[in-house]
Amino acid sequence: MKAQGMKDAEKKQMNVTLTGKERIMDDGDILVSMTDLKSRVVYANKAFLKIAGYTQEELVGKPHNVVRHPLMPRSAFKDFWQTLQAGKPWNGLVVNRATNGDHYWVDANVAPRFENGNLVGYMSVRRKPQRDQIEKAARLYRSVLEGKATVPSSLRKRMSLKAKFWLFLVFVTVVVMGLGLDAAFDLLHGKVAVGLSVVFSVLTLAVGAGLSNSVLRPIKEAADYARLIATGDLSVRIPHDRNDEVGDLFQALLSMLVNTAAVIGQIKESVESLDSAAGNLTSASTSLSAGLDKVAQQSETFAGIASAATQMNTNLQSVTSSTEEMSISIQEVARKSSDSATVAEKAQITSREMNSLVKELGVNARDIGKVIESISEIASQTNLLALNAAIEAAGAGDAGKGFAVVASEVKELARQSAESSEEIKDKIGAIQGSTENVIAAIGSITSVISQINEIAGSIASAVEEQAITTREIASNINQTAQASNDVTASINNVSTAVLSGAQESASFTRLAVDLKDLAGNLNNLVTRFKLSSNGAGTGTIQTMQGSQEMTPEFV
């Protein structure tokens, strides 16, 4: 017999990515997923994403059979679809494939999903199966794949209880009628009739008892289940193999249980997120508080700065008044310098005039000198003539004696002229020397005056610089005063901000604490529901700050 299951090609493809490693669901985890009418995933909760190894983005929109495992027989899916299309929920054990090839078993409950009364898709809620369930299911599926067994149909009908009851009634009626007829018409022998009636009575009692039991017991069971559920134990296993009215009741209880468990599971996940968010909030508010405290601590420093700034302002004011006085003095000095510059100019003009006069004097002296030179020359010429005359006179003998006398007188005259000329020359030399001295003196006066002028000029410019500097100082002081005012104002602002920040942070902290309390309360509510058969309130959220069970990638 041809093995059931998938086509070889499909099987091969799927076989390639199997690791053979089993993932076990955490106790109390509920895996929820919802699809649209075309079996595409529209929602998957965190627990499901975690065990199947997908992210929300990877899974939503994909067909749900990405998690299909080759061990699941085709006939199981056929039963699955048939049940769903009949409008009934389907229950069964399923093995799924995780994204990396691992596999995991689930106790699945799949039901149609309605919104506003319209069928919009399907929802699957899966709980952790027990080990014996898993083994039984594995054996069954393997046999089915090998062709040795078939998946029992979920829709197979048993005879309804109503039919049974009516049958029983008919049977009793027939028997009673028979007995009545027999009594009326004496159809049967007395003993036979008694025997028959005894037998039929016993039969009736037995069947009746059996029937009532088969009604009453399940009802009691259902009541027990319901009571358990009422205590919050959502981990009960409700059998779902009867297809009669009792089966319907159990099925309904199971659906209710499973859906409630799914909701509780969702709430738990949300509470965990809430708690971790509250934890973050608390730690954020704590660090905010700490930061504000630090700033507040600085407030003393700030106050010191502010008072220092005020002090500085006061000091600057006295500096300003001093610089104003200095300004006035500077202006005085500037005026005086300008006066001295005027005087110096006049002096320079005068000395220049004097210079030119003296130079004229010198020129005149030189001219005199030249005249004297010519006189000197004349004197020496005269001397020569006198010499020659003396020579002639000597040559003339006695006759020349008178001539010689005259010649010697002329020589004497020449000599005197020469002497006088020399004297005059000396005098002129002296005059010239004095003239030079005067010129030099005038020159030095002039240079002194121009030095004075320069000094006055540099005083004036220095003074001007001082004036500029003074003005700069004044403006700097102004700016500084402004700045220090700004500083003071800023410090005040900071103080105000810190104060209001501290208040905000306090209310922030209260808010965080409230949230934590809320998370705690919610958790308390939720942990009343037992989601797994091991331990109470499994999957408890640790409500201590900071510790989270859920890894952040599913937040």
Next chain:
Amino acid sequence: MSIHRQYLVFCMRGVRYGVALDSCHEVNLRSRVYPVPRARPHISGIMNLRGEVVTVIDLPSMFSPSKGEASSGAVIRLKAGEHPIAIRVDAVEDILTTENALEPPPPHLAEEHLRLIAGVIQTENGIVQIIDPQGILRV
């Protein structure tokens, strides 16, 4: 009886010499001497003196061989010989009238100098060596 002798005193190289006044003809200061090529040594050249061509003898070079400076200085025209002759000296000083006798020249002078020097005269200002014009002519 005192004899007044008159000498014309002049200066050469800082030394005072003299020549008898009656041997002098004339003193001239502005003298342009024209050199004569291939002339005998000690001849400065010739010059125009009142229209006459006069030979100028460079006296300083007679006394010291180094040919001194230029033709600045004075020229004394001498009355000696047939041809007009003049001597160039550094500077002319004055006419010396003295009663002192002409003394013989000092013996330590060189031979050629002795020919030139007639004798020496003592003055307040020192010794004046008197030139002998004939001695000059002979050179």
